[in-house]
Amino acid sequence: MKLLVVDDEIRIREVIKEYAYHEKYEVIEASNGKEAIAKVKEHPDIDFIIMDIMMPILDGISANREIKKIKEIPTLMLSARKEEYDKLQAFDDGIDDYVTKPFSPRELMARIKAICKRNKEEDVFIYQDLIVDKKGHTVKIDQKEIKLTPKEYELLLFFIKNKNIALSRETLLSQIWGYDFFGDDRTVDTHIKMLRGNLGKYRDLIVTVRGVGYKFELSESN
Amino acid sequence: MKLLVVDDEIRIREVIKEYAYHEKYEVIEASNGKEAIAKVKEHPDIDFIIMDIMMPILDGISANREIKKIKEIPTLMLSARKEEYDKLQAFDDGIDDYVTKPFSPRELMARIKAICKRNKEEDVFIYQDLIVDKKGHTVKIDQKEIKLTPKEYELLLFFIKNKNIALSRETLLSQIWGYDFFGDDRTVDTHIKMLRGNLGKYRDLIVTVRGVGYKFELSESN
DNA sequence: AAGCAATATGTATATTTTGTGAAAACTTAC
DNA sequence: GTAAGTTTTCACAAAATATACATATTGCTT
Numbered sequence: 001m002k003l004l005v006v007d008d009e010i011r012i013r014e015v016i017k018e019y020a021y022h023e024k025y026e027v028i029e030a031s032n033g034k035e036a037i038a039k040v041k042e043h044p045d046i047d048f049i050i051m052d053i054m055m056p057i058l059d060g061i062s063a064n065r066e067i068k069k070i071k072e073i074p075t076l077m078l079s080a081r082k083e084e085y086d087k088l089q090a091f092d093d094g095i096d097d098y099v100t101k102p103f104s105p106r107e108l109m110a111r112i113k114a115i116c117k118r119n120k121e122e123d124v125f126i127y128q129d130l131i132v133d134k135k136g137h138t139v140k141i142d143q144k145e146i147k148l149t150p151k152e153y154e155l156l157l158f159f160i161k162n163k164n165i166a167l168s169r170e171t172l173l174s175q176i177w178g179y180d181f182f183g184d185d186r187t188v189d190t191h192i193k194m195l196r197g198n199l200g201k202y203r204d205l206i207v208t209v210r211g212v213g214y215k216f217e218l219s220e221s222n
Numbered sequence: 223m224k225l226l227v228v229d230d231e232i233r234i235r236e237v238i239k240e241y242a243y244h245e246k247y248e249v250i251e252a253s254n255g256k257e258a259i260a261k262v263k264e265h266p267d268i269d270f271i272i273m274d275i276m277m278p279i280l281d282g283i284s285a286n287r288e289i290k291k292i293k294e295i296p297t298l299m300l301s302a303r304k305e306e307y308d309k310l311q312a313f314d315d316g317i318d319d320y321v322t323k324p325f326s327p328r329e330l331m332a333r334i335k336a337i338c339k340r341n342k343e344e345d346v347f348i349y350q351d352l353i354v355d356k357k358g359h360t361v362k363i364d365q366k367e368i369k370l371t372p373k374e375y376e377l378l379l380f381f382i383k384n385k386n387i388a389l390s391r392e393t394l395l396s397q398i399w400g401y402d403f404f405g406d407d408r409t410v411d412t413h414i415k416m417l418r419g420n421l422g423k424y425r426d427l428i429v430t431v432r433g434v435g436y437k438f439e440l441s442e443s444n
Numbered sequence: 445a446a447g448c449a450a451t452a453t454g455t456a457t458a459t460t461t462t463g464t465g466a467a468a469a470c471t472t473a474c
Numbered sequence: 475g476t477a478a479g480t481t482t483t484c485a486c487a488a489a490a491t492a493t494a495c496a497t498a499t500t501g502c503t504t
Contacts, residue, residue, distance in 0.1 A: 405482065412483085
């Protein structure tokens with residue numbers, strides 16, 4: 001789990017960082033909206049953003065709006081009491097939760113967990129800009145739907161379910177094609193090729209494990 | 223939509239209120255069970271209750287029991303983790319749903335919506351110029367009524383109810399034709415063809431999901 | 445660095461799935 | 475009982491997908 005904490009007060013960042021470390025979360029910091037955007041671009045594996053609203057240079061709401069254009073990351077907003085008005089605005093941009101200052105760090109952590117849990121429970125797999133909606137049977141990359149054939153889709157789902165585990169061709173064949181498939185092992189390769197092609201910038205999530213088969217490799221978490 | 227939020231922690235009420243406002247819900251507050259009962263008597267048009275279990279003066283379970291004697295209002299219970307035991311009891315008294323703290327406000331809203339939807343299915347479905355009036359049993363496109371056969375109409379309703387979800391032919395057959403239909407899978411295709419034909423410019427709302435079945439796909443909203 | 449083995453990829457062919465029109469079977473209203 | 479409307483089946487065309495295979499490329503071992 002990698003957190004991006006955006007606040008201009010270093011004290012706030014420190015407190016959050018401390019609690020986050022305690023939860024074994026990695027923390028990246030930014031002290032204003034502009035920096036936050038830069039950090040998001042720099043670290044492609046940020047899982048969660050905690051962002052203050054009132055900040056110099058670029059405020060949290062605007063920053064969030066910009067970040068959402070780049071990718072979908074669950075976000076919790078922080079705000080001082082008086083910024084009531086801002087709250088309302090924040091909702092336009094898919095804020096998952098918000099907490100008013102002063103806050104209890106434990107509550108903050110609990111809320112982060114609740115949001116992450118929710119995202120996991122949904123029939124949606126999200127990794128950066130790759131979104132797989134199992135109910136809708138759709139795959140999106142950068143908000144754009146990509147078309148997969150049934151086999152490619154099944155293959156992707158199986159990879160997601162067995163992420164970070166090397167899967168042999170036999171395993172894939174028996175699990176996806178069925179035990180009664182008597183074709184060529186190398187058929188898998190062809191489908192991998194197709195899937196990779198369709199995954200575009202995420203093609204490298206499918207790693208070749210020489211001598212074994214393939215692996216769907218995600219950096220940490222998810 | 224008028225919500226009654228009952229919790230002794232003002233912060234919790236505030237968060238829910240903000241999210242509720244965003245959904246255009248009106249919010250009435252109470253900080254304990256006794257107050258909640260008073261509010262229900264005072265406002266005869268409350269549509270939904272969100273109630274904490276652990277509260278001073280009068281707890282949520284008891285309050286809920288009293289309120290149910292006055293009138294039937296959908297209720298969602300909140301509770302802290304440790305109150306597991308309460309969970310079981312709560313369901314005895316016509317609780318519609320249950321959420322443990324801390325919760326993701328988004329999830330809470332989603333649940334409320336789900337319950338309300340369950341309780342009062344929309345009578346009219348509108349998507350751009352496509353209007354389906356369930357009570358009137360009519361379908362209009364561009365103000366003009368289109369004639370559908372009973373099966374086509376049922377199919378359309380089922381699609382509307384399950385929008386953005388890929389539905390297999392079997393699901394459609396068992397849900398629309400009945401579990402005791404033993405005919406050909408492809409019968410579905412024929413009806414899809416007919417429905418598409420009748421939907422005119424909206425024919426593409428019915429997307430074929432290869433290898434699975436069909437999906438009623440609406441771009442965002444609705 | 446050469447040689448080997450495994451994997452990647454392009455292409456052709458086989459297979460599966462879906463769209464569609466027409467006819468048969470069934471319902472319903474009169 | 476019949477006509478009109480509806481549902482279902484079926485057959486074939488069209489489209490999409492799966493597979494096999496040949497060739498190119500890569501990565502590993504020595």
